[in-house]
Amino acid sequence: MKQNPISFQLKLNPEDFLPATEEEKQSQVVMRESISFWKDGMRRLVRNKVAMVSIVVIIVVMLFSFVVPAFYPYSYKEQMKGANNLAPMEYSEEEQARIEAGEKVFPHIFGTDKMGRDYAIRVMMGSRISLVVGLIATGIILIIGSAYGSIAAFFGGRVDLIMMRIVDIIYTVPDILLIVLLSFALNAPLENLKNAPGFAWVGVVGKNLISIFIVFALLYWVGMARMVRSQVLMLKESEYVTAARALGVGNGKIIKKHLLTNCIGTLIVTTTLQIPSSIFTESFLSFLGMGVAVPLPSLGSLASDAINGMNTYPYLLFIPALLISLIILSFNLLGDGLRDAFDPKLKN
C-alpha cells in the first residue's frame, strides 16, 4: 500500500545519482556564526529600543545636570530682587526694563521660586545632586558589598556563617527608621569635623550628603553582598569550573575566563538597578527635610518646598517630581535591558 511508483513529475537524469562531492555537501550546511558572550549581549542591548531610549534620556539628563549649569546665566543660589514667584518665561519688572533698554535677558524657563531664584538652574542642580548621590552611593555599595560577599564565599565555613548572620540582621533592620535617625545623629559630629583642620572639604560637599553616604555604606550593601556571595559560591561549585580545573587551567585564567564573565553580567545589572533605588532613598530623605542642606537643592527638597504653594504654583512641584520619576524610570528600564541582554538566567 505504500507502493510509490515513480510517477512523480521530476525529470531525473542519470548524473543526478552520481555521488556528491564533499564541497557540495558542505555548501548545504548552514552554520550560524558563533559570537562571544559580550558581543551577543551588546547586540541584544542595542536591539532593545526601550533600553536605548533610556540611555539617551540618562545622557540628556546628565548633560543638563553637569554641563549646562556651567554656561547658564543664573546661579542656583542667586536671589534676584523683585523676581519672586515668576511664572515660566515671565520677567521681573527690572528685567523688563532692561529688555526695553535693548539688553538681552535670558528667560526664566521654569520661572523663579519664592526667594527669587531661577528655577530651571535649581532643577538642574537638583538633578545633579540626585545623580551624584545615586552614583556615589552605588559605588560605595558595590565596593563594600562585593568585597564582603566574596570574602564570605571565599573563606566559607564558620567565617561565612557569622558574616551572613550579620547580613541577616542588617537586612531585617527597618532601614528608613535608621537612616532618618543616622542622618540626624551624624549632623553634629560632621559639623565638628568640618571645623577641624584638614577637613574643610566636608563643608564643601555638605554634611548631609556625607551622612547619606555613610548611611548607605552602613546599611545598603547587604543586598549586594548576598548577591555576590551566592554568585561566587555557585561558580565555585559549578561543574565547568571543576572541569576547567581538572584540565589543569590555572587559577588566574579560571577567575578571568569563568568567574568574571559569569559574575560581571549579574554585577552590572544589580549595580544599575541599585542606582535608582539610591536616588529614590535620597529624594525620600530630602523630601522629609533630611537630605542636602540649603541652599543646595535636590529634586526631593525642591518638591518638598513646592508643596505649600501647590495651589498657585503647581509647576514648581511637578517639574522636580516628574524629573525624578523620569530618572528612576530610565535607570530601571536600562537595568532591565541589561539584564535581558547579559544575564538571561536572571530573567523571571
Add this chain to the structure above:
Amino acid sequence: MSEYLVDIKNERLSFFTPAGEVKALNDVSIQLKEGEVLGIVGESGSGKSVTAYSLMGLTAHPGKLLGGSLIFNGHQIDQMSEKEMRKIRGNEISIIFQDPMTSLNPVYTIGNQIMEAVLFHTDKNRAQARERARELLELVGINEPDKRLKQYPHELSGGMRQRVMIAIALACEPKLLIADEPTTALDVTIQAQILELMMSLKERLGMAIIMITHDLGVVASMCERIAVMYAGKVVEYGTAEDIFYNPRHQYTKGLIRSIPRIDTREHERLVPIEGTPVDMLNPPKGCPFAPRCEACMKICLREMPPVTSFGEVHYTQCWLNQKEEMEKGAANE
C-alpha cells in the same frame, strides 16, 4: 473506523518563532494498532516529542498544525475542540514525561495529584478516588502506598516519581500510553526497572504504547514497530526486525552502527555519525540528512526523496533506496 488505533497521515506542523518558521514536522505518517508498542527514535529536535504531543493536542505555544489528519481511536483529533480533547486526555491517551523531577506539582501531595485525574474523568467520589490512587500506587510497585499518598514530590526519589507519573497516566486505564523518554533522566539501574514495569503493565492492561527515545537499545527490547525520525521526517519505518536486521536508510544504518554490541570483537570501534544535526531554521533544500550522508548523491542535495516501500510495513525516504529499487525494477523488466 480505521483499523488502526492511531493513524497519523501526512502531518505538517511548524513553530512560528520570532527568528522564523521552524518546520518541526514535515509529512509525518505513523500507524499503530491496539496493544502494539511503537518506538520513535531520533536525536533531539527530530520531532519525535512534537508528534506525540500533537496527538494529545498539547502542541506548545508558537506551534501550529498546518496539515494532515490525526485519528485516534476513531476521533479526528485535528478537528476537535479543546473541550472535547480534555475528555480524551488523561482518559484515553496518557503521557509520561521525560523529567519526573519537574513534572509533578511541588505543592500538592502525590495522592492529590493522582486523584485529580481520577476525579476528573470518572464519577468516583473522593474516598473512592483515594482508594483508586492507592491501588494505582500498588500497581506501579510503590511500597507503603498509604504513606506515599500523603507525601510531597520532593520527598520521593526520581525513580519513585516516575512510577507516580505512570500511576497518574494509568489512572483511567488509557488505550494509549505515550512515554516521552521516560528513562532519560533516571539512573541506569532504575531505567531497566521502569521499562520492565511499563512492559508488564502493558501485558496486564493491554494498552498500546508509543515509546519516544533516542536510545535504540530501549526500542529493540520493547517495540514491535519503529519509526526513525530525522529533522521532522520519518526517514525509515518498519517492524523491529526490519529496522535492526534490514536497515535501508543510511541514517538508520549509522544509528545501528553506533550502538555498542555485546558480540563485537575486541578493538572494533563504534562508528559515530559524522557532522551535526541540521539547523531547523534553515533546513537544506533536499534530503535533510544529505550533508552527513556517506552515500550522498547530487540529487539528494536538491530534491526531497520520495517514499520507497519494501513491503507491507517497511518504508524509507531515501534517494539511494529509490535508485536501487528503480534499478531492480529495470533489471526485472
Add this chain to the structure above:
Amino acid sequence: MLKYIAKRIGLAIVTIWAVATITFFLMNMVPGGPFLSEKAISPQATAALEAKYGLDKPLPQQYITYMWDALHGDFGDSLKQRGRTVMDIIKMKFPVSARVGGLSVLVALLIGIPLGSIAALKRGKFLDSLISVVATCGIAVPSFVICTLLLYFLGVKLRLLPTIGLSSWKNYVMPVLALSFYPTAYIMRLMRSSMLDVLGQDYMRTAKAKGVSGILILFKHALRNAILPVVTYVGPMLAYTVTGSFVVEKIFTIPGLGGEFITAISGRDYTLIMGTTIFLATLIIVMNVIVDIVYKIVDPRIKLK
C-alpha cells in the same frame, strides 16, 4: 519546624536588641538636649528636669535602666508632651497608621495579584503591555510624587476628596492609594514574572495532559505556585508601608505614628524616638518572622528542621 521557628525568633530578638542599642546611642549623639530650646527655663530647672528623667547619669547607666524598663514594656514618659507616656502616644497614634497601612497592603494584594496574573496569561498581548508599562512606571515614581499628584488633582483641582484629616472614609482614599501604589506595581511585576515561570513548568504540562480544565489548572496548579514569591514580599511590603507612612502622613496631615516620629526627631524627644523606633522595628521584624514561617508552611519543598 520548632527548631526553625526558635532560630528565627532568636535572630529577631538579636536584631531588635541591636536596633534598640544603635538607636539609643545614635540619639545621644544628636546635639542639644530636649530642654535647650525652652529658653525660659533656668539652668537649675534644666538640671532638675534632667535629673528627673535620669539624663544626668552616665550614658551606660542610662542605657541599662532604659533597656530594663523597655523590656517590661515601659518606654518612659515623653520628654516633650508632658504628662504622657510614650506608650500612651503609641497606643493613640498607631491604630491610625495601622488602618491606613493595613488597607494599603490589602489593596496592593487585591489589585497586584490578579493584574499580574492576567498580564502573564495574556503575554505579548495589548493588556500585558498595558499592565507592564503601568507597573514599570509605578515602581519608578517615589511615594511623595504620587501623594502630591493625587493631592493636587483629586483634592485641590477637582475637589473630589478631602485633603486633611481622617474624618470619613473618603479621607482614606488618597493616603491608601498613595501608600499602596508602589507595592501594587511591585506585586504586579513579581506576579507576572512568577506566573510566566510557572506556566512554563513541566507540571503544568502534566496537569494539562491529565485533561484537567483550564480554570482548574489556573487556580489549582498555577496560582498556588506563582503566589509563593508574593508571600515572601509581604514582609518587605509591610516595612515599606510602615516607613512610607512618614511621607504620606506628613502630606495628608494624618495623626499617625509616622508623623509623630518625625516630630519627635526634630524635637529631640529622646524617649519618644526610642519608643517609636523600637516599636516599629519590632513590628516589622515580627511580621517578617511570621511571613517567613508562613512561607515555609505554604511551600512544602522547604524542609523544616
